[in-house]
Amino acid sequence: MVPRLMGFPDLPPMYVKWIRCRYRFRADVFAAVWEAVVRGTWDPVYMADLNRRVRRSYDQLGEVLVLFPTDDEGLRALTGPQIVALITSWWPRWVEFFALCWFIQAQGDDILYPFIEETVKANIEAIGGRSTVVGWPSAADLVLPTTAVLSGEYMASMGRLRETMLGRGFETAAAAITAIERGEAAELSGLLDRHLADWHWMRDRDLIFEPWDSPHRVLDTALRTGSHTPVSYQENLRRNLLGIGFHADLARASGRHRELAFAVRNLHDLNVERENHHVLWLKYSYPLRRVFLEMERRFLDRGVIEPGDIWFFEAPELVDLAADLAAMPDGELVAVVRNRRRGFEHEARFTAGAETPAVDEDDYY
Numbered sequence: 001m002v003p004r005l006m007g008f009p010d011l012p013p014m015y016v017k018w019i020r021c022r023y024r025f026r027a028d029v030f031a032a033v034w035e036a037v038v039r040g041t042w043d044p045v046y047m048a049d050l051n052r053r054v055r056r057s058y059d060q061l062g063e064v065l066v067l068f069p070t071d072d073e074g075l076r077a078l079t080g081p082q083i084v085a086l087i088t089s090w091w092p093r094w095v096e097f098f099a100l101c102w103f104i105q106a107q108g109d110d111i112l113y114p115f116i117e118e119t120v121k122a123n124i125e126a127i128g129g130r131s132t133v134v135g136w137p138s139a140a141d142l143v144l145p146t147t148a149v150l151s152g153e154y155m156a157s158m159g160r161l162r163e164t165m166l167g168r169g170f171e172t173a174a175a176a177i178t179a180i181e182r183g184e185a186a187e188l189s190g191l192l193d194r195h196l197a198d199w200h201w202m203r204d205r206d207l208i209f210e211p212w213d214s215p216h217r218v219l220d221t222a223l224r225t226g227s228h229t230p231v232s233y234q235e236n237l238r239r240n241l242l243g244i245g246f247h248a249d250l251a252r253a254s255g256r257h258r259e260l261a262f263a264v265r266n267l268h269d270l271n272v273e274r275e276n277h278h279v280l281w282l283k284y285s286y287p288l289r290r291v292f293l294e295m296e297r298r299f300l301d302r303g304v305i306e307p308g309d310i311w312f313f314e315a316p317e318l319v320d321l322a323a324d325l326a327a328m329p330d331g332e333l334v335a336v337v338r339n340r341r342r343g344f345e346h347e348a349r350f351t352a353g354a355e356t357p358a359v360d361e362d363d364y365y
Helices: 029-040 044-067 072-076 080-102 106-126 139-143 152-167 173-181 185-197 217-223 233-254 257-301 313-324 331-347
Strands: 016-019 022-027
Touching: 022 029, 029 044, 029 072, 029 106, 029 139, 044 257, 072 257, 080 139, 080 313, 106 139, 106 233, 139 257, 152 185, 152 217, 152 257, 173 185, 173 217, 185 217, 233 257, 233 331, 257 313
Parallel strands: none
Antiparallel strands: 016 022
């Protein structure tokens, strides 16, 4: 889907295979897509349109979330056809959201930043700038963040919880929870309620990690999160403007001054969308994740699968299972799922090396 959604209609799909906990692309298609990405990155009209479509995809995916139950009672009441409808309405928007964001990190890290770094290095060498006295603006000065991102807001909320707990002498989440239950920590209780209302869907990115939606887990995570100094966006902007003014002027000698300004501007935009995407994909997958956990609960009650197996079914298989929840999953399919899980746990080093390795599966899509 990446070529079509990124606006490269003449290119074929990027076939993907999952091998040893990594995505693998077919080299022939990837090379053509990467060439199109490079060309697009230097096209002002294309980049403006790409960023617009990325931001629009956030809203379009968010729109479908209103269809999902918001509590356990609603989840337990879902019928099989309703689950199918939720999966199939969510999935196409998710594909568009993820495909549009797929190469944002690569565009910044592998195209724009190397150009900025190379140009800055050439500028400094041209003026004999390897000085121990003068600290010339570096490439890092040009790309320091100047716009707030969602991850910064999340860390600020975690920081407030951490500082409040330490200020009250709570060294463990259990001690803090006990004080809240006794009505002895009203300020912390209020902060925790606000954090859970805003960030209950945040979780580790690991495939089978449980969502961080319990007070104990949130407080424990806050205590284990080191203190962070808030980003000084105004100071970063000052350094950024100084750096781009300095280096764009020097880059006139090589004819790169316009390209340098373009690269810096677009790298800032890409970095913002990359950081927000990292958070939003957790937020927007949370409702569907809860639906899958509800399917798992029903299968666990019947002894069909083991906890965690649900994450190793593929989307078409889950749709087929949801269409007839009363039927038992085919034994052969369950064996395939457990083989996938065994391979994942082995490659991710969740298990020791002595286990029988998983059988390779031809799972191209």
